Amino acid sequence: MTSFHAAIVHPDRSTTYCGEVDEAHVATARAIAVLDHTPRFVREHRNRPGSLFVLRDDGDLDVYEPVGVEAAPHTPHTPTGTGTGTGTGTGEAVLPATAELLSGASGTVWIPGAIRIGDGSIGGAMDTPGNPPRVTLHTTESPAGGRYLESLSSYLIEVSSEPQLVYCPVTDRVAQLGPLDESARALRNDGQRRTNREGKVNIQIEVLAYAKDPWTTGWDPAQKPGWGSVLAAARSWGVPDEFPAGPPAPYPGPDKPRSRSVWQNSGGYFGHCDVPGNDHGDPGALDTSKVLGGAGGGGAPPAAGDAFPGADRFGPGAVNEYVTRLGRMLVSRGGGRFYRVGPGPEWGAADGRATEAFQHAQGWTGSDADGIPGPTTWELLVTGRGNDIPDAADTGTPRISVAHLVAAAEADIPAPDGHTTHADEVRVVEDALVAEGLLDARYADGSYGTRTRDAYAAWQRSAAGGSYTGRAADGIPGLSSLQRLAARHGFTATP
Template identity: 40%
Template sequence: MPDLWLPGAEIHDLGDHAPTDQQYPPKAIAHITWDRNATAAAPQDWCTYEDLVNYFTGSGAGDAPHLVWDPFSGRTAQLFPADSRSKSLLSPTESPTRTNRAGRVVIQIEAVFFPYCRYQGRVYPRLVDTPCAGWGRIHAWIASWGVPDVWPMGRPADFSGHRDEQVWETRGGWYAHAHVPFNDHTDPGSWPDFTAGSGTPDSPPSQQHPVPPQDPAPARYQVSINGLAYGYGAQGYQVTAVGRALVSRGFGAHYHSGPGPTWTDADTENYADYQGSLGYSGQAADGVPGEGSLNRLLGYIPGQRAVSVAHVVSAARTDPGAEQGHRTYGSEVAIVEQALVDEGLLEQRWADGSFGTRTVAAYAAWQRRCGYEGGAADGIPGQATLHRLGAARGFSVTD
């Protein structure tokens, strides 16, 4: 069975899954968000991917598609599994089909785009004028669900509507929103070709589609998990944390140096080996993390480098007496632990997000290094020592 979730997508499962109507052929529906009205004479700033994801996971959940796709960076959020209907089509009672369900799959994609949007100073009249980053990955996944590479009512080239109930009911393939019977929208206006690659020759790696599974070259695209980037070219403490965890699990064979804070092909290859050990295959084992495998590797999901004093104090008081490996505020504790590792006070293998007895001992050593003694060096973080550790190792501290 193909993957229910697009490999590499950011998963925001809305629940409320419902089956499709299997008597109809498989379909994919192309939309643009068209959240602003702009013209060539009066372009407007692009509405961000984060804004649209927040909308569809909040007040707009009743109109949510399967995928929200940023054609500039390739980031993609998935809100429903492939075998469920989503909710972006009108389905009035007079329609002969339940339009959101009229196919063995009816996978709906909303490109975060409107005509004449302005992105980083450049104006884009049509969706196909963007880099269309990540399109190859989306197309391959949808094709794996049996959706044929055809437009039964013609590939969209403008914003005119064309609807035919018989074609809709009898032919599988790709449909513009402008093609769906009993709907009145005329988007998307254009859509990338099935054989076209994403990105342009001078696009950075994060704006290029991943290499198809049969190509032996490592995947070169990025995903964002909890606001941090992973995949080729990503930078930050989370990259180092992943690399060190891979080495500690025995998946460091492709490193010639490091691991370090910049994601390289070696990180991808090592992560692919780790995914394979979990039973993943194909694109699900292409070496770019998903939330599930990342959580299994680290035991927590890294977040922005900010630590609350109250949170880590709570962890230091709770974790040592709890079940082995218990994590209270694991992502924040992991930042503190990694700083202690970098200070030479804690072994890397104990930087696991659990403020256990070894972390308490390491923090007590840090307190003594800061000049504290006796009960003031008890391994329970305080404002002053935590701020000093943050200043030394590059994370911020809040109350």
Template identity: 40%
Template sequence: MPGAEVHDLGDHAPTDQQYPPKAIAHITWDRNATAAAPQDWATFDDLVGYFTGSGAGSAPHLIWDPFSGRVAQLFPADSRSKSVVDSPGGTRTNRAGRVVIQIEAVFFPYCRYQGQVYPRLVDTPCAGWDRIHAWISSWGVPDVWPMGRPVDFTSHRSEQVWETQGGWYAHAHVPENDHQDPGSWPDFGQSGANPQPSPPPAQDPTPARYQTTINGLQYGYGAQGDQVTEVGRALVAHGFGSHYQQGPGPNWTDADTENYADYQRSLGYTGQAADGVPGSDSLRQLLGALPGGRTVSLAHVIAAAQADPPAAQGHQTYGPDVQIVEQALADEGLLDQQWVDGSFGSRTVSAYAAWQRRCGYSGSGADGIPGKASLDRLAAAHGFTTTD
């Protein structure tokens, strides 16, 4: 990057060119402070020393001082860096793009710099942001936030969005990760020349584009099915259909998201709680009850548990049945929500084995292949029925 201080760590490695280009926004969050107990900012040089020393194993491409505008570059843009968790067998999160450029702003909430306290990154001068943005844009990263511009420390993760859409992502959006930073990030048009605290950031105009599973059914951008039509018709009936040019129909589009966001705001939700992707409470209020009537075939999930693990990542043998079981396992705290995908892969097998052990089974009785008794018990706890 022009003007950056180069501290090349070596250890370059290629990215996965089949994915679209991305940038990932981080803050260093090296200290825990509060409004009542702010702490002094950790210096740019200290963080450069850390990432070029003991922290090299989690180093980003760029380290950015938002107060002075100094930037250190540790990896070239066309190499992966190492600032996000990359779980074995999943999406290679540090590499999933023609470029995956990661930026660590030297910042933590309520840091004190030269006597002034800064609650959010966007309250700093954001000096040098315009140069960083221009350089990353030159690598083809589009000016969009597929999961929404970060305005707080709420996580939104969708592996499908991550793998298919280029643009800017918060660390809080990256699959397989549990960090919730950066909390805020400067606008693409911000010059980095304003040293005064900025007003609260506006919600990103791009509608939210991720999905959620409620009672075994998908909602949000790209979801398909009768449940989507039902939501659309209910929105229209309640006076929240202004964004439809046609429909509603069985395919969830941006219009559904925007209409649902209007409905959420009418209930008093704000911020990312009103991003247009349903939650169970708002959906129940809209429809009167959560759609369900879910049935799982024991024969189907056994077949899937045997066929899906050795197949390609994401392979589905009986996706609808499996997804109901996976959601129940996730609700039990045994499976991460991102793996509720209809594929009875190795993570689902491990989660089901944990459920079997919870039911008192051991040895071959807890091998992760569903049996009737354990599946019936899961069904009873999570509101679905089983068939042979």
């Protein structure tokens, strides 16, 4: 039976080696990742058969590699970024707005505000610097939102297929893996011609999206300063605001001609589907006007109209484009924490919670804040008016102490049924476990008894990362697993 090295690559590229696991463990990891309610996504290693990656929306990347493969994935990696800005999470380095950003008078090398992931060494000098500058657009064929930006970037580094940039259209966050004046590694060669090194620059961007569902649909560049910074960087190198090979083709569909003459001699924006020597069909039928920062109308399906479509378009059972647009507008107004994956056409609990949070942010209560958008909610969202959803720390959301939960478990488990300690905090955690499908609702009574302990142990083994096993999955909360539960259910975890 094959054994696997198991490791976790964290957003700062540090690595925790978890030891060896068996095939049954890896099969369980695969099975958990395909469940609808788990924020995970499986990718195979492109060059090492049997090696597996599990992308997680908390930014971690789980790695499983068969024992005996030339390099086990457990060598710690120390990032070399020296950013001095404020990151958006532990271990992130935001690039400083200093002289480092420019290379002479040529153009932007490191984008201000982008999150540096990795050590910045991904390619080398361009082969044809006298040829026109260009941008090449890819899609990751993965979910967006959460912190998939970090886990997907780590995956691309692990498989040596890095672009310079990774962009999340849901959160508008930009990760930078390498300098813009050097090559990336996300394209195949065209015979002896190294397509990654074509042009004055070839800024490759992996967008967290699926080619079959173009990421520009319902996406407003006017509300996306992160994408604006990408456009500004491309323009600083003289990349023209045009698609010389025409708009990317719909996916799936027939391949477009991949003209060597256009690719080598024209500057502007290309899809992966336009590059000679490659066979991928991404990024799909993008609205090219929106990509370039305009108001839209470049051939992709239009966003839903601004008029309120009616309350019957929302709520349990609703499946339509208005639900998608609602979710994307809520994310842009601070509601991203409610979504485990990017908003979609099927109404879910995340849509209701985010809508309710937006309504509460306007000072509404009662039936005016029921989690279902009405005409006023819709108008505020489409016009960009009203108050944004505040951060969880500013909302008065419940603050749940790990120390209190541990004390509750120690006191309640050996006591008679119904004994409670810190019952209000325990009940918040129990309600979250009920929502995860791990605890029967009748046992959410504020007592940290054996059923609550067993439900929390199931959380530690599955949705909390899957890396908790044995004594680490004992059903007694730690800060890390509680923070992950809190992020999904609207409370704040404290020591």
